[in-house]
Amino acid sequence: MKEKLFYAIAISISIFFLFFIVTCSWIGYEAKNQCQDAGREYGGDCVESLISLLNDEGKSYRSRNDAIWALGQFGDSRALSVLQNYYTGDIPPKEPLDKTISQYELKKAINLTSGGVNISAFVWRGILNGK
Numbered sequence: 001m002k003e004k005l006f007y008a009i010a011i012s013i014s015i016f017f018l019f020f021i022v023t024c025s026w027i028g029y030e031a032k033n034q035c036q037d038a039g040r041e042y043g044g045d046c047v048e049s050l051i052s053l054l055n056d057e058g059k060s061y062r063s064r065n066d067a068i069w070a071l072g073q074f075g076d077s078r079a080l081s082v083l084q085n086y087y088t089g090d091i092p093p094k095e096p097l098d099k100t101i102s103q104y105e106l107k108k109a110i111n112l113t114s115g116g117v118n119i120s121a122f123v124w125r126g127i128l129n130g131k
Helices: 002-042 046-055 061-074 077-086 103-113 121-128
Strands: none
Touching: 002 046, 002 061, 002 121, 046 061, 046 077, 061 077, 061 103, 077 103
């Protein structure tokens, strides 16, 4: 009985870590795509191009919120002051991402660009940097 329980626990832990690695890789893939799309349109490095996208009032709120998310994932402190300029601190219970700049996403991105812990980043940043 103990042996079966051990195998069940080992399999459960393995599935959890597999799910974690796949999820982290997907996050990195999406962040990289956001960066590449913004880079093609605005030039510069990832952070510069994503900031340009965020500041482009001609872009949809959805695109600008995606840029906020990606800036948070990259965690680069250069984006902090720009993100803070958009942050009001008033986070409504529901925010349609296609109708407004998301205060919730801004709060998360500000935390990550201020040195907050991004538990998934160590996986995908290594993949993106070829490590």
